[in-house]
Amino acid sequence: MTEWMLYGATGYTGRLVAEAAVKRGHRPLLAGRSADKLRPLAERLGLEWVAVSLDDADGLRRAVAQVGLVYHAAGPFLHTAQPMVHACLAEGAHYLDITGEIPVYQMVFGLDSAARERGVALLSGVGFDVVPSDGLIRYVADRLPGADRLEVVVDALGTGDGAARVSAGTTKSMLELIAAQGNVVRRDGRLVRIPFGAAPRRFRFPHGERLAMPAPWGDVEMAYHSTGIPNITAYLAFPPTLVGLFALTGPVVGLMLKPAGVRRLLGQAVDRLVAGPSEAVRDRGRSWICARASRADGRRAEAWLETIEAYQFTAAIGVRAVERVLDSSLRGALTPSQAFGADFALEVEGTRRYDALPG
Numbered sequence: 337m338t339e340w341m342l343y344g345a346t347g348y349t350g351r352l353v354a355e356a357a358v359k360r361g362h363r364p365l366l367a368g369r370s371a372d373k374l375r376p377l378a379e380r381l382g383l384e385w386v387a388v389s390l391d392d393a394d395g396l397r398r399a400v401a402q403v404g405l406v407y408h409a410a411g412p413f414l415h416t417a418q419p420m421v422h423a424c425l426a427e428g429a430h431y432l433d434i435t436g437e438i439p440v441y442q443m444v445f446g447l448d449s450a451a452r453e454r455g456v457a458l459l460s461g462v463g464f465d466v467v468p469s470d471g472l473i474r475y476v477a478d479r480l481p482g483a484d485r486l487e488v489v490v491d492a493l494g495t496g497d498g499a500a501r502v503s504a505g506t507t508k509s510m511l512e513l514i515a516a517q518g519n520v521v522r523r524d525g526r527l528v529r530i531p532f533g534a535a536p537r538r539f540r541f542p543h544g545e546r547l548a549m550p551a552p553w554g555d556v557e558m559a560y561h562s563t564g565i566p567n568i569t570a571y572l573a574f575p576p577t578l579v580g581l582f583a584l585t586g587p588v589v590g591l592m593l594k595p596a597g598v599r600r601l602l603g604q605a606v607d608r609l610v611a612g613p614s615e616a617v618r619d620r621g622r623s624w625i626c627a628r629a630s631r632a633d634g635r636r637a638e639a640w641l642e643t644i645e646a647y648q649f650t651a652a653i654g655v656r657a658v659e660r661v662l663d664s665s666l667r668g669a670l671t672p673s674q675a676f677g678a679d680f681a682l683e684v685e686g687t688r689r690y691d692a693l694p695g
C-alpha cells in the first residue's frame with residue numbers, strides 16, 4: 337500500500353513536494369482534480385495517481401481510504417481544506433497541509449477532539465508558513481517565561497529586485513484571505529483587525545535592516561496555540577515603495593476584494609501572469625525570520641533564523657513532517673512546534689539560528 341497521498345500534486349508547490357519526496361525514497365500516491373495534469377507528472381516520477389474532485393465526497397473517501405496520511409497542497413485552502421479534513425477523519429488518515437490561512441487553522445483546531453477520538457493527527461501549516469517561525473517563536477518564548485507579547489518578522493517574499501517570489505496559488509490565497517478576514521493582529525487573546533499598511537516598522541536582521549508591516553501571517557493564530565502568549569503581531573518585510581502603496585490603499589483593499597467576481601477576475605489574471613519563483617531564484621533565494629518575546633518588566637528574548645528559499649523549504653520540510661507523523665503516535669490538532677519541537681526547521685540543510693546579531 338502507498339503510505340501517503342499528495343493532493344494538489346500538480347500545482348507549483350505540489351510538484352516540488354512530489355520531487356522532494358521521490359528524492360527521499362518515498363512513493364506517494366499523487367492526487368488532484370485533473371487526470372490530464374496528473375498523468376504526465378506521475379509517469380515522469382513513476383508514481384501511482386488518482387483523479388478525484390473535492391466535491392465528490394464518496395470518491396474522496398475512497399481515495400483517502402487507500403492511505404494512512406494525506407498531505408494537502410491544493411489551495412486556496414479556504415475552499416479546499418474542509419472536505420479533505422473530513423475525509424481524513426472519516427477514513428482514519430492523518431491530515432497535513434501547507435496553508436497559512438488563519439480561518440483554516442481555526443477550523444482545524446476546532447476538530448481537535450474529533451481527531452483524538454479517531455486517533456489521527458491534524459497538522460496545518462507544515463510549510464515555510466509556519467514551521468520555521470513557529471519553531472523560532474517556541475524558542476524565544478521558552479527563554480522568557482511569562483512573556484506577554486510576541487513579534488515575528490518574515491523577510492522572504494519581496495526584495496524589490498523584480499524577481500517573482502510567490503506562486504499564483506499563494507497570491508490567490510492571499511486575495512481570498514484579505515477578502516474573508518482582512519489584516520489581523522492578536523490583542524489580549526483576540527484577533528483585532530487593522531488596515532493593511534498600518535504601523536510599519538524597521539527591524540534588524542543579520543543581513544541588514546528591513547521595513548516591515550503587520551500582516552495576517554499564520555503565526556498570529558498558530559503562536560497563540562503554541563505559546564499561549566496573548567499579544568501577537570506578525571510582520572512581513574516589503575520594499576519601502578510597496579509599504580507606501582499599502583499605506584495608501586490599505587483601508588479600502590479589503591472592500592475592493594469583497595465581490596467574488598472581482599476576485600475571480602483577479603485570479604484569472606494571476607494565473608496568466610504569476611509563474612512563481614524560477615528555479616534560479618529558488619536555488620539562490622534566502623529567507624529570514626526574526627522572533628521577539630517581551631514581558632511587562634521590559635525584558636525580552638530575541639532570535640533570528642536564516643534558511644533557504646521559501647518554496648524549497650516548504651518542499652523539504654513537508655516530506656520530513658510526513659516521515660515524522662508516520663513514525664509517531666501524534667494525535668489531535670497540533671502546531672508544528674507542538675508536534676516536532678522548536679528545532680525542527682534546523683533539519684533542513686542551509687538553515688541556521690542566531691541568538692544575537694553579528695558584530
Ligand SMILES: NC(=O)c1ccc[n+]([C@@H]2O[C@H](COP(=O)([O-])OP(=O)(O)OC[C@H]3O[C@@H](n4cnc5c(N)ncnc54)[C@H](OP(=O)(O)O)[C@@H]3O)[C@@H](O)[C@H]2O)c1
Pocket residue numbers: 344345346347348349350368369370373389390409410411412413415416434435436461462463464465466503504505506507509510612646647650
Ligand atoms: N505554507 C507555505 O509556506 C506555503 C508554501 C507554498 C504554497 N502554499 C499554499 O499552497 C497552496 C498551493 O500553492 P501553489 O503554489 O501550488 O499554487 P498553484 O500552482 O496555483 O496550485 C494550486 C493547486 O491546487 C489545486 N486546486 C485549487 N483549487 C482546487 C479545488 N477546488 N479542488 C481541487 N484542487 C484545487 C490546483 O488544481 P488545478 O491545477 O486543477 O487547478 C493546483 O493543483 C496555496 O494556498 C499556497 O498559499 C503555502
